Amino acid sequence: MKRKLSLFLIIAVMTIFAAACGSTSGxxxxxxxxxxxxxxxxxxxxxxxxxxxxxxxxxxxxxxxxxxxxxxxxxxxxxxxxxxxxxxxxxxxxxxxxxxxxxxxxxxxxxxxxxxxxxxxxxxxxxxxxxxxxxxxxxxxxxxxxxxxxxxxxxxxxxxxxxxKEAQVKEELSTIDKEIASLKEKADASNAKALITLTSGGKVTAYGPASRFGLIHDEFGVKSAADDIEADPVHGQNISMEFINEKNPDILYVVDRDAAVGEGNNAKKVIENSLVKKTNAYKNGKIVYLDPGYWYLSGGGLESVAEMVKEAAKGLE
The missing domain is CATH 3.40.50.1980 (Nitrogenase molybdenum iron protein domain)
Known part of the structure; x- marks a missing residue:
C-alpha cells in the first residue's frame, strides 16, 4: 500500500512540474x-x-x-x-x-x-x-x-x-486573404494573359512566375502571357519591345524603377511605343502602371500587399 501511495505521489509531482514548465515556455x-x-x-x-x-x-x-x-x-x-x-x-x-x-x-x-x-x-x-x-x-x-x-x-x-499584436495581425491577414480569394475568382473566370515588366534607364525586363513580382501569377492567379521567361527571381529577363509585341499580352503590368529611386517617371515614355501599341493590352486600355513604392520598395508589408492585390485587380476590370 505504501509503495502504491509513494508511486502516486511521485507521478503527481512530476505532472505538476511538467505543467508548470509548459506554462512558461512554448x-x-x-x-x-x-x-x-x-x-x-x-x-x-x-x-x-x-x-x-x-x-x-x-x-x-x-x-x-x-x-x-x-x-x-x-x-x-x-x-x-x-x-x-x-x-x-x-x-x-x-x-x-x-x-x-x-x-x-x-x-x-x-x-x-x-x-x-x-x-x-x-x-x-x-x-x-x-x-x-x-x-x-x-x-x-x-x-x-x-x-x-x-x-x-x-x-x-x-x-x-x-x-x-497577434489579434490585429490575424484580422489584417484575414482581410487580405478575402481580397485575394476574390481576385483569384476573377482571374480563373478570365482568359486574359498578363506580362509583368520593370523599366529602368530606358531598358525593360520581364518577370514570370516564382519571380520578384511573380505573385501576380502564383498567388493572385492571373494567367501568364509568357512561359519562357528565364527564372531570375530578382533581376528578371532583359527583353525588347519585339518580345512584348510577340507575346501580345492582354494585360501589361509595369513597375517604374526610376520613379522608385527618384530618377523621374519614365515608364510610360519607354513602354508606349509603336510596337507595344499593337498589343491587346494597349488597345484595350490594360497597361497597368503599378505603384513602385509598394512593388519595388516595400513589398511584403500589411499595407503594401493589400494595395498590390487591388492594383493587380485593375487588369481584370
Whole structure:
C-alpha cells in the first residue's frame, strides 16, 4: 500500500512540474520559441533572442516598416534608411527618426548611437548581418518570391508576437486573404494573359512566375502571357519591345524603377511605343502602371500587399 501511495505521489509531482514548465515556455508554429518575456526568433540567418515589446527598433526592410506603421507601432521606430523610404511612408523622413545610412551602405556608427533593442534587415543587408548583430539583436525578414504569401505571413505573425499584436495581425491577414480569394475568382473566370515588366534607364525586363513580382501569377492567379521567361527571381529577363509585341499580352503590368529611386517617371515614355501599341493590352486600355513604392520598395508589408492585390485587380476590370 505504501509503495502504491509513494508511486502516486511521485507521478503527481512530476505532472505538476511538467505543467508548470509548459506554462512558461512554448514553441510557436511560425518558427519562434517563447520563454518568459523573450522570444527566440528563427530566421534565414540564424536564431535570435528578442525581448518582447522592444522600444527602439532600427528597420532596414521597408515592408516591415510598412507593417509596423499599419499596426500603430511608429513610436517604436528609432532609425530607418531615410533616402529609401517610399512616398506613402514619408513621415519616417522626419528628424525624430534617425537616418541610418542606405539600404546597401548602413551607417553602423549611427545605428550604434541609437543603442537599439532590435534591428530588422532583409536581403540587401544580409551580408552585413554579423556587424548588425554585434550592435543589437538582429532578425532577417525578407520575402521568398517562390512562396510569397507564406513568408509574408510568417514575417507579420512574428511582428505580432514580438509586439503583442497577434489579434490585429490575424484580422489584417484575414482581410487580405478575402481580397485575394476574390481576385483569384476573377482571374480563373478570365482568359486574359498578363506580362509583368520593370523599366529602368530606358531598358525593360520581364518577370514570370516564382519571380520578384511573380505573385501576380502564383498567388493572385492571373494567367501568364509568357512561359519562357528565364527564372531570375530578382533581376528578371532583359527583353525588347519585339518580345512584348510577340507575346501580345492582354494585360501589361509595369513597375517604374526610376520613379522608385527618384530618377523621374519614365515608364510610360519607354513602354508606349509603336510596337507595344499593337498589343491587346494597349488597345484595350490594360497597361497597368503599378505603384513602385509598394512593388519595388516595400513589398511584403500589411499595407503594401493589400494595395498590390487591388492594383493587380485593375487588369481584370
Amino acid at each position: 514553441k510557436k508554429s511560425n518558427g519562434s520559441e517563447s520563454k518568459g518575456d523573450t522570444l527566440t526568433i528563427k530566421h534565414q540567418l540564424g536564431e535570435t533572442p528578442v525581448k518582447k515589446n522592444p522600444q527602439k527598433v532600427v528597420v532596414f526592410d521597408m515592408g516591415t516598416l510598412d507593417s509596423l506603421d499599419k499596426l500603430g507601432l511608429s513610436d517604436t521606430v528609432a532609425g530607418v534608411p531615410q533616402q529609401n523610404v517610399p512616398a506613402y511612408l514619408e513621415k519616417y523622413k522626419d528628424a525624430k527618426y534617425k537616418n541610418v545610412g542606405g539600404l546597401k551602405e548602413p551607417d553602423f556608427e549611427a545605428i550604434n548611437e541609437i543603442q537599439p533593442d532590435l534591428i530588422i534587415i532583409s536581403g540587401r543587408q544580409q551580408d552585413s548581418y554579423d556587424k548588425f548583430a554585434e550592435i543589437a539583436p538582429t532578425i532577417f525578414m525578407g520575402i521568398d518570391s517562390k512562396k510569397y504569401m507564406d513568408s509574408f505571413k510568417q514575417n507579420v505573425n512574428t511582428l505580432g508576437e514580438i509586439f503583442g
